[in-house]
Amino acid sequence: DAGVTQSPTHLIKTRGQHVTLRCSPISGHKSVSWYQQVLGQGPQFIFQYYEKEERGRGNFPDRFSARQFPNYSSELNVNALLLGDSALYLCASSSSPQGPGELFFGEGSRLTVL
Amino acid sequence: DAKTTQPPSMDCAEGRAANLPCNHSTISGNEYVYWYRQIHSQGPQYIIHGLKNNETNEMASLIITEDRKSSTLILPHATLRDTAVYYCIVRVVRNTDKLIFGTGTRLQVFP
Numbered sequence: 059d060a061g062v063t064q065s066p067t068h069l070i071k072t073r074g075q076h077v078t079l080r081c082s083p084i085s086g087h088k089s090v091s092w093y094q095q096v097l098g099q100g101p102q103f104i105f106q107y108y109e110k111e112e113r114g115r116g117n118f119p120d121r122f123s124a125r126q127f128p129n130y131s132s133e134l135n136v137n138a139l140l141l142g143d144s145a146l147y148l149c150a151s152s153s154s155p156q157g158p159g160e161l162f163f164g165e166g167s168r169l170t171v172l
Numbered sequence: 173d174a175k176t177t178q179p180p181s182m183d184c185a186e187g188r189a190a191n192l193p194c195n196h197s198t199i200s201g202n203e204y205v206y207w208y209r210q211i212h213s214q215g216p217q218y219i220i221h222g223l224k225n226n227e228t229n230e231m232a233s234l235i236i237t238e239d240r241k242s243s244t245l246i247l248p249h250a251t252l253r254d255t256a257v258y259y260c261i262v263r264v265v266r267n268t269d270k271l272i273f274g275t276g277t278r279l280q281v282f283p
Contacts, residue, residue: 062215089269090270091270093271093273095213099275100259100274100275100276101216101271102273103271103272105271106269107267108269113267113268113269114268114270116270124235144225146213148215149276151196160218160221161206161218161263161269162216162218163208163216163217163218165214166214168217
C-alpha cells in the first residue's frame, strides 16, 4: 500500500513568488495535516483538514492557505514567498481526527526560497 | 497546549538499551504521548503512543509515570540504524488534531 505521497520533493523559488505543494493521503484516510519544519527545529503545525473542512490552523500568516479535495488529497499554497519560508513541508494523514492511532507522514517537500 | 522537554542529545552503544526521557508536566487528561523519529530530514516515522498505561510494540516500549508528567521511550537493543532525532510529542485531539513537536533528542548509536 502506498504511504503518504507529496510532490514536488524539491523546489526552488524566488522571493515574492507563489508555491503549491501537494499531498495524497493513505487510501481511506480522511484527515490531512500540514507541518513546516525549518532546519534544526521540530515540525510546526500549519493546518488540519478533515472531510474537506478546515479543522485547525497554526500560527502562520494569511499567505499560507490550504484546501482538501473530494478524494481527500490536499494542497498547501504559500503566496508572496519570503526567505524565511524555506523549509521542509510535511503532510500527515490519519484515518480519524479524533485519535488515537497512528498519524503517518510523507517524506516532505523541500522548499528553498532565494 | 502542552509542551515537552527532552535532552538535546544522547549516546548509546550498539546492542544496549537506549532510554530516552521526556517531560510533559502540563499534559491534560485526554492528551496522548506520541513518539516519532526522524532520520536525515526524512518524514517523521511513528514509533509508539500511549495515554496512561505502559505500551510495547515491535520497535519500542513506552513507560509513562503514574502522574503522566513524564515518560521514557526504550529501544531495547539499539542498532546503528536507530541513530536519529527522537521527538516526544503531545497529541492534542479536541477541535483540532495536531502534534506539538519540541526540539527532540538526537540519539547517536555508536559501535
